[in-house]
Amino acid sequence: MKKLILICLVLLSVKSFGQTKSEGFVQVLLNRLEFGIKAGANYSDFTDASFATDPLVGFHAGGTVAFKLGKNFSVQEDILFSAVGAKSNNNEFGKQDIKLYYVSVPVLFRYKTNFGLYAEAGTQASFKVKEDVAGLAGGDFAKKLDFAATGGIGFQSKMGLGIGARYIYGLSKVGNFDASGSRNNFKNNNAQVSLFYTFK
Structure with missing residues (x-):
């Protein structure tokens, strides 16, 4: 009977120790995560298009999450609803704003100074x-x-409020149409300016 009680006490101690370590690990993860919101303006155009275009002003808005790798390094991920495109000035599509709406997920490595x-x-x-x-x-x-x-x-204050600028250089072909007068192998390019707030 004494042996059974001793075994139960050992098992309970191991379980409690495991729970403590698990809770500590979760707390460390949570301490390294930062969540926030952001919104701003897009200034986009098509590159390598065979038809005439001018830049188009759009917007973006959504949430952000960052995982701190150390004091100055982090991995930043956003989920943004973004409006991009271009102004068309040719006979194929006429004079119109070509607007494309995306859910964009950028993943970036960030280095931030102490300032x-x-x-x-x-x-x-x-x-x-x-x-x-x-x-x-x-x-x-x-x-x-x-x-x-x-x-x-960009710059982020100690309060969590910040401003940032990004350039997004398209790598994949955008067009999915078949038109005799225009090639569809152009790419999206976009300059962004954002205001954001990170919850501490």
Whole structure:
């Protein structure tokens, strides 16, 4: 009977120790995570397009999460609803604003100084949710997926409020249409300016 009681006490001690270590690990993870919100303006255009375009002003808004790797390094991920595109000035699509709406997920490595200035670089995947293009004879103007490289700079105060600028350089072909006068191998390019707030 004494042996049984001793075994139960040992098992309970091991279980309690394991729970304590697990809770400590979870707490460390939570301490390294930062959540926030952000919104701002886009200034986008198509590059390598065979038809004439001008830049288009759009917007982006969504949430952010960062995992701190150390005092100055972190991995930043955003989930943004973003409106990009270009102004068309040719006979194929007429004079219109070609608007493409994406859910964009940029993932960037960030280095932030003790003062609050930071630089970041990474990649972005975007999933098209809507497009606003007139004059297409059936089908979509843009493909469902878009990939880009991105980099930026900014400043974040100790209160969590910050401002940032990014350039998003398209890597994948955008067009998904068949038109005799226009090639569909152009790419999205976008400059962003954002205001954000990180909850401490």
